[in-house]
Amino acid sequence: MTATHPTHASSTAKRGWAAGMTAFAAVMLMIAGILGIMRGIAAIAEDEVFLATPDYVFAFDLTGWGWVHLILGVVAVIVSMGLFQASAWARVVGVGIAGLVIIANFISLPSYPVWSVVMIAMSAFIIWALCADTRRSSS
Numbered sequence: 001m002t003a004t005h006p007t008h009a010s011s012t013a014k015r016g017w018a019a020g021m022t023a024f025a026a027v028m029l030m031i032a033g034i035l036g037i038m039r040g041i042a043a044i045a046e047d048e049v050f051l052a053t054p055d056y057v058f059a060f061d062l063t064g065w066g067w068v069h070l071i072l073g074v075v076a077v078i079v080s081m082g083l084f085q086a087s088a089w090a091r092v093v094g095v096g097i098a099g100l101v102i103i104a105n106f107i108s109l110p111s112y113p114v115w116s117v118v119m120i121a122m123s124a125f126i127i128w129a130l131c132a133d134t135r136r137s138s139s
Helices: 008-045 062-084 088-107 113-131
Strands: none
Touching: 008 062, 008 088, 008 113, 062 088, 088 113
16 A cells, blocks of 8 residues: 655645735735825825715815825835735734725725725735735645
């Protein structure tokens, strides 16, 4: 009777897949950060770019939300640089920043609805990619 043993090729492939997902998350977080910076600058400089909704539950000043998006964008770009270096802290902070980006875009949904939905979806992909780490699997 011959015993079969799993080869190391599958674990190498899983490590490669995990590294690819981290790179994907880093690129997406960099793009989301740059777009957040641009959205923040647009909101700070020119409030007329955004739609004004009078009866929204979360009524905030667009200039204030511009600063929030700008700061989140800058932090997202910094964290994405850490993800390119495969830092453990960057993976954890990246999930947190992507979550904050989702919340910020949900609250500013009436001001720029289509773009907010795009950023929410992009941030959800970032969270998925950062949490889909196959290095912890046992096979």
